[in-house]
Amino acid sequence: MREEQGIGYSGAMIQATFQQEPAPVFPASQSVVSVTGLTKRFGERLVVDNISFDIQRGQCVGFLGPNGAGKTTCINMLLGLVEKSAGEIRIFGLEAPRFHREIKARIGVVPQADSLDPDLSVEENLRTYAGYFRIPRRLARTRVEELLHFFALHNRRDEIIEHLSGGQRRRLLLARALINEPQLLILDEPTIGLDPQARYLIWERLAILQAQGTTMLLTSHYLEEVSRLSQQVLILDHGQVVVQGEPQQLITDMVGVEVFEVDGTPAELDALEASFTQCHATLERVGDKLYVYAREDCSRLVKVLGEARNWLRRPANLEDLFIQLTGRSLRET
């Protein structure tokens, strides 16, 4: 199905109407989310182990980790869908779960699993959701209209959910999450399973929201997506925070500046490894491949590499950092 994109939406309309109400009242320095010592046990199993982190206002924090690292459990604890075993959660300065009703009135969630209401049409989905937030009917109608246009769904308003494409469903989930003009948007794999066109459209919309100052918590396995949207990343593994910081800084500090990927027979790679010692770099062998994580400009190696069969030189990225911190072995839970 064709995705209606490039509608020529300027962002002006939604910006105008979405900012009618006064800005949220809390000091600029205060964290939107503040988590201390958060822990969750399911029986004997420790799923989230003493996690602490903060999300500052207007920031997008990328929440990364292999499957089973505890990301979703963590998010569900923020939302009160999982009870915490220990620790403290404050959202908008309010203690959770005590003030969940107040907190959730100001949060928007795009869940990983599609939870659109298949019994209702596109427009009815948004209106019904507005009802859950007790948004007055007239205001809800205006917002639904804006969101349908913002996400290029206005031509599909009467469609039943089953007839929507994957991209349209995801856009509707995002539109639904914005119905209450949330100050914090929680995105759990917002573009999972989408084709590149559909993903770009969502990224573009998220960038507009970010420019408007919406705070975001993003989990994704698409690390390109995280690099694009997040100012901060937090990598979880085995229920613990492995590293936390500004992504480019972390990559430079922990991985290096650039990466050489070299194919070759074990003998060839052995020989190369020896010559690479002249450059400040970390080496890793995976099967018939040699990875060279260079901490400095290693242009002089290009001459040596010319003799190898097949090689590639590229900037170090978030994926390198992720693999370095959480390993290459498969996680199956």
Added chain:
Amino acid sequence: MNGFSFWAIWLRNGRVWKKNILATLIGNLGQPLLFLLAMGYGLGRDMAEVEGLPYLQFIAPGLVASAVMYSAALETTYGSYTRLTVQKTYEAILMTPLGVVDLILGEIVWGASKGLLAGVIMLAALPLFGVVPSPWVVALLPVLFVSGMFFSACGLIMTSLAKNYDFFNYFTSLVITPLFLFSGIFFPVQTMAPPVRGILEILPLTPIVSLSRILCYGRFGEPILMKIVGSLLATGCAVWLAGYLLRRRLIQ
């Protein structure tokens, strides 16, 4: 919970129901009306009066009560289970300011409303069979609503324990069908031997069937207070248990 927050959930279900209005009505009313026709008219023509009523008149009020039971119980089993699992409707709702208590109340009140509607339509159809209810029938409506709450809550208890749709076979075969047959709809409970009578009288549908018959014809021959108090207590317990079990299933 916050006052009438659960109303948003009731409205959601109502919005969906409006789309399939005919199918749900036929589903809920087909059976009691057919029973009334087959048993009351077909079988009852040649039967002696029961408790001073022609057989069709004797069974009609009980069938109204059974319509409420079926409608309410099916809504919160098959309907609610679909919303809980396949459609993830509850998950989506719990991401809003609504909580588990709102969710449970919304579902139970919705099931009771559907039950009440089925009962009202049955009552409205009775004159077609020559049964004209007394004005006391107005007082029957709250009774039917409470009964709807009870059976909705029972359905929701099943839903919070179910692993798949087949699980509801236990509920319909072991609970709903026996209640339909043994709660005094088709034969008078009072004339049974004492131990059997005792058992039948504590079945949750029995007092509702009696009240239904009393209020339908305005014949106040037996005490009603105990039946009302007992039904209210049972409903309170069932709602509480449904809430406890569904919370356990939804919040880990």
